Amino acid sequence: MPRTVQTIDMTQILSILRAIAGQLDFRGVVSAASAEISALLPHDHLDVAIMDSKRTMVSAYETGLHTEWDASTTATKPVKVSPIRPLFLGKVDYILTDDAQNDPRFHFEGAFSKPIFAAGLRSRLHVPLKVERRVIGALSFSTQEIGTYRLEDVETARIVADILSSYFFALQQSELVRQSELQQVQAEARAEGLRIGALHLTEELENARQALGMDLHDQTLADLSRIARGLERAVGKPSLRGAELQPLHDDIEHCLRELRVIIDNAKPSVLQFFGFGQAVEALLERSVSSSAGLTYCLQDDGDTGLDELPPNTVVSLYRIVQEAINNSVRHARATHIAVSLNRHRGAARIVIADDGIGLGTAPGRRTGGLSNIRTRASLIEADLTVASGSDGKGTRLEILLPACTPAAQPVKASLP
Template structure:
């Protein structure tokens, strides 16, 4: 074994006299570190040089993050699931080397970690020790500004490979690389925090602007409904009142007059029902998202000329109806606007709605074979802007683009969920409706 020894194998510690070969190797490590700005790449660059001092099959650093409650891991040699901790840090309490990270012991040295109880406890992230066969292990602390900031962990597949002298050499390496690696990690953490803060500010501004536009749109819609009631329904009711008054003055009513009066009242009811349905989708509350979309789809194309074929294909097993009322309503409004845009502007022969669910998300797609929508600006005002705002307010992802190479438009809205939040059991999915003209 190519190991630099200090002359003391009974007790670990920092040697008083560092050998020239160790100094030379540390200078090589310093050159290997130079120029790296990624902590993982910087550590991997030193792994081979440390291997000249302490042969290993696997080497990693476990680094405490700023709150010390979580730790990340960067490794070289055989790759294990510990690498995932670089992107997804986990609690320090789960680390197999937590006793060194906490400063409870000066180091860990074991001839066989597979059967060393110090590495294994309930919840420990010890699976790589078994899967990678990391038997001989050295764990030494890494310090910066006098505090433990992580550990240097060196392993071999064969048992009984390391001694206290190797612990001393490992500690020299850890002391040498710790400030540089820790500074890179702190810089990376600061960069991530800055990006997260910037994204949060941008998201908040997007929601603020979107909510403002949505409020303006709702106010315009309120005025439109008021005009509809005034110009259509109230006018119809006023006409009915005049007819009733005329009949009252005559003292008698013919069958034709009563029939005309009945038609006027039926028309008023139909118009009021249309306005109420637009304001509050009752089918959505009573029968669910799928039926509400189908009802609106059929109603939207009922007077189209030439006729438009429709199809709704639901493979989500009713999963949408386990979402909150607010999310279902927002999804319905987005789909409603997509259908309206297709009918009014796309001149399609066919409109299809597809609903599908996975264990991660629910996706609703509205596709048509019309003339297309061109380039869509998510910042635009009007219906498309409202769709983006509604999607942002519920954390959904909205994409608008071409339906196929031949053209058309596809609107896709996807909302993520946690499987644990889906309390209600799934119901059987409805079969796909056949395409037909309405």
């Protein structure tokens, strides 16, 4: 039986306005308006599609039958794949079809029309949502029957769209303001975190300078003084035999070894000449040799692409690993350290895990070390995760950073 076309009156307009008043999100407005509109424009499916500020992407909010266009089901979609893109682009002022399943306007290359067909939607009526004559979206009515809507229904749909468009525009602007404020707060938080972190790094740099001075004073200067005294004693002798020169030779060799350690701590030459993996292994060996009862394991897949990153980034990653290992050795009372270098979803991944006392009971010194690690990670835009171990014991630190393609890596020398 043909449907009687109804025209909208002031009472129905007020009913729609009262229904949507106080709704604070798109879905709430669509759902509230649907019940009031159904007597005027019957529908199995009603949706509102809103374009973003650049008018290139669209989000849909549905009631009744739900499709893959709904924002809760799929992310925003490009306007260019919408079956009603001429409406969004202002090329037409409405779209009316008796059967969308067989209407060529809904069938074009790249069209995201599958949701329409999957829901069995046939009769469709689409009108633009406008604010100050500018299209911001579309209001759509659909049924599973053929030939539900007539040309006379277009004017009613336009009146409903005019009622709703300003409300949707206000919600959209409110959301944009909220997102902008959130981004500003996040940016300020990051800036403050970097400021505090930079302060910690400055303190650590000063501590490193002092430690370097102490090492040179206590190790190298003492060795050189001992060598100088030995040479003074030898000056008065007419000749020296091999046995008398051996102590001087041993002292010089010891001094050179200590200098190499000090220099390598300040500038890791192993990293430069042999690559990231072997530099970490050398670091682990030194740490273990200086701590009784501590063991380690290193898993290096060899295809991380870390060595192809900018030199400053590689050094920063090395310092992060160094700080993490130092934390485990000095503060966590760990007996085992495991380091893994591999790829994860296209990114280089570094994992340092220990079986120590964990984060909850870690001394303040370790907390300061973690702050430095976080700052270094932020400066090179690496993703950092610090958590307890899988069994609730120890600490697990993970760094993720986009890396170069393994095929582009040069062959590194191997440690002798």
